[in-house]
Amino acid sequence: MSAAASLAASLGGSLDGFRVLDLTQGLCGPFCTMQLGDAGAEVIKIEPPAGDFARRMGPPFIGDESAVFLSLNRNKKSVVLDLATARGRDAAVKLAHDADVLVEDRGRGVAERFGLSYAQLHDVNPKLVYCSISPFGEDGPLRDAPGSELVVQAMAEYTASLGRIGDPPVRIGADVASLNTGIFAAQAILAALFHRLRTGEGQRVAVSEFGSLLHMRGIMWTSMSDPDDWYGFHLDHYTKPPDYGYQTKNGALYFILRRGDSEDWDRLVMELGMEEALADPRFADYGRAATSIGRYATEVKPVWEKAFAHRTREELVDLVKSIGGDAVPIMDYPSLLAHPQVAALDAITTIDHPTAGPFKTVRPVARFSATPNTIRMPPPTLGQQTEEVLSAAGLRSY
C-alpha cells in the first residue's frame, strides 16, 4: 500500500474536496458515507446529543464504543447538533448550504421539519446531491413503516433460502439489508456527482433497503416467471435441506467439478475408492451433475461423504484441485483471519482510535492505481469535531 499511499499524496482520492453532510445513523447510511469518506470526501456526521444509536449496538464494546460503530464510521468528523432546537437546526442548514452531498434516513417529511428537505436546500445550493434512504421505498402503503435488518430480510424473502421448511426462520448472518443498500446509496450519489461534474446540475436520489434486497434477488424473480422446468438452483433451493458442505475427517469443505476430463475423473474416483460411481448415471459427465449446483448433488452427497470420512479436508482440497476442480475448506472467522490469502491481500487493516485504542477492520475493497481509497481518520468520538467544524463554518460553538 505504500506506493499507492504516495500516489494519494499527489492525486488524492477521487472525491477529494467534496463535502458530505451525513444525517444518518445505524448501519446503512453510515456504511454508505464511510465509502464516500474512503474515496476522499470530507464527511461531517451530524449526531444527536445522545449519539448515533449504533454507538450502543452491543456488546461487544471496545472501551466506550461499540465494535459495530467503529466498523462503520472511519474517515468521518462527528458534530453534535440538537435538531430539536432552532440553533441546532440553523447550524445544520448552514452546513447543508456548503455541502456537495447530503445523506439522510429520517423518513418522509422529517428533514423538512428541520429545514433540511431537498426542496428547501435546492434554491440556495442547486448543485447539492441529496440522497434519501428509506426502509421500504418512498411510495406505497409501507412508505412510512420503520424497518430493521431482520424485518427487511423477512419481507424480501431472504430467509426462504435458509433452514428447513416449517422450522423457525433463519436470517442471513451478515447485515445485508443495511450494507448492500449502503453500496447502492453510494452508487447513486457517485452517479449523481458524475452528472453534476458534466452538467453542473445537482439532484435528489433515493434508495430503499427493501428495493435493494429485491434487486439482489433478481435472478430468482426471472427464474420464477416462466421457467421451462422447475429445476435449477434458483428454483429448487427453496425445497432443499440446509447445506453444511461436505463432512470430512476433520471439518467441512465445499467443492465443485466443472473442468475435468476423463483422466482426471478416473484418478479422483480411484483415489477416493468410489469405483461404484463409475456405473452410476448420477455421476455422469465426470461428476459435473454430482456436485455443487448439479442436478444430483444433494442426493449423492452421502456417497461423497462416505469417501471423505477417512481423509482430512486439506488432503481432499488438494486432491480436487489437482484434477482441475475448485475446493475450499468451510471456514469460520478464526481460520479465515489466519489464512495466508487474507494476509496476502492486506484485507485487514488496523486503525488507532483515540479512546478505544487500536482495532482491526476490513480495508476499502476496490484498489485504484491512480486515486486510491485511503483511511485518514479513525471513527470519531461523539462530538469530537463539533468545535472545529462549526467554527470553520463561521458558526458559534454550541
Added chain:
Amino acid sequence: MLDSGQEEILVPKILDGIRVFDLTIAAVGPWATKLLGALGADVIKVEAPGGDRLSHAVPPMIKGSSVLYISANHNKRMIELDLKKEADRAIALKIIEKSDVFVQNMRPGAVERLGLGYEVVAKVNPRMIYVAASAYGRTGPMAGEAGIDPTVQSFCGWCSITGPEHGRGEMYRHLAHLDLTTATTITQAVLQALIARERTGQGQRIEIEMLTAAMALQTTRLAEYFATGEQPAPLGSAAATTAPHQAFECEDRRYLAVGVERDEQWPGLCRALKLDELIADRRFATNPARVARRAELATILAERFKTKPAAWWAIRLHKENVPNAPFLTFAELREHPQVSANEHIIEIDTPHWGRMHVDGLPWKFERTPAGPIRAGGRPGEHTAEVLRELGIVDERDAGVPK
C-alpha cells in the same frame, strides 16, 4: 425531427456517451456492467463464439436460455469475437479505442493471455478505466484460483455466522448474493473512477477481489470477532448486537419478524404486547442490557406472541411504530402493493423470452431517471450493428478465413 414519433422521448442519462467494453462471464462481471447500462452507458458485451459454459448452461432455463444469462445482461448489446484470432483481436482493440470502461472477471492471467491486459489496453487508450475482478486476487497462495459464489461463501466465513441457534453454520442457498455484492462494488468503483477521470483526465486500473468484497459485507460481524476474539455464533433469526430483534411464532403458527434497534422503540414494543411493566424493568432498559439478557427476554416475549395471531400483533406493532414484518414468499411479493408502487420487481416484454419479471432498479434519480430496463439479447445478436456504428470494417468475411 417531426417524423421521429416512434422514438421514445430522449431523457438525458447519467452515463450518456460512456462506452463499456464488457469482457465478463457468469454473474460478477455481467451484473456490474448491467447496472452501468441501466445508467445509460453503451455496454458492449463481448463473448467468444458459443459463449462460456458458466454463463449459458446454468439452469433454470427460459425458452432454452439460462436465466442467469438473461438476468445479468439487461441493457447491453451482445457481440461475438474470437479473441484468440488476430483479426478478431484487432476489432476488439478498435472498440477498446472508442471505449471508456473495460471490465473483465476472468481468472488472473487469462486476459493477459488474450493480449488484453491493462498495459496493452492503456497503451491503446490511456483514458481507459480498467477493472480486473477476481475471486482471490493476483497475489498469495490462492492467486489465480477460480471462485464462484458457494466456494467464496465457504471460504470467507459467511456460513459460520448463519444457521439455527446452537446449530451448524449454514450456506445461503440462493447462491448469488456474494456474486452480486462483488458486482455492485465494481459498479461503484467504476463510477468513482469516472469522477476521478472527469477531474484529472486520467484513466486507471481497478482491482477487486470477491473475497475482500465478501469480507467487507461482513464488516459488522467481523468487528464482533475482532473485539472479543470469539467466533460469533449462528443465532437463528436473532441479531447479535440488538435485542429484541428476531422472529416470534404467533398463535396461528405464523412467524413475525420484529426488530428493536433503537432504545426509543422498546417502550412501544412493551405497550403493543401489553407488557407495560417491562418498560420500567431495569434488566431491559437499554440495548446493551437487552442484548446481555437476550435469551431471558426472548422467553418472556415468545410466550406473549403465542397468545394471539400474527395479524393482531402486526396491527399493534404498527400503531406503536415498532419495525415488524411477515415472512413473504415470491407469490405474495409479486402482487404486493409496496413492490408495485416502487417498481421493485417489474414485468418487461423481451424479444426472445416472452414477458418476464425482472429486478427493478436499485436507485431513483429525480432529474436523470435510470432505465428503462431492456432485455439484452442472444450471443452475437448485435455484432454487425455495433461494428457498423463504430465504423469498424469487418474484413473477416472478405475472403479472410475466420
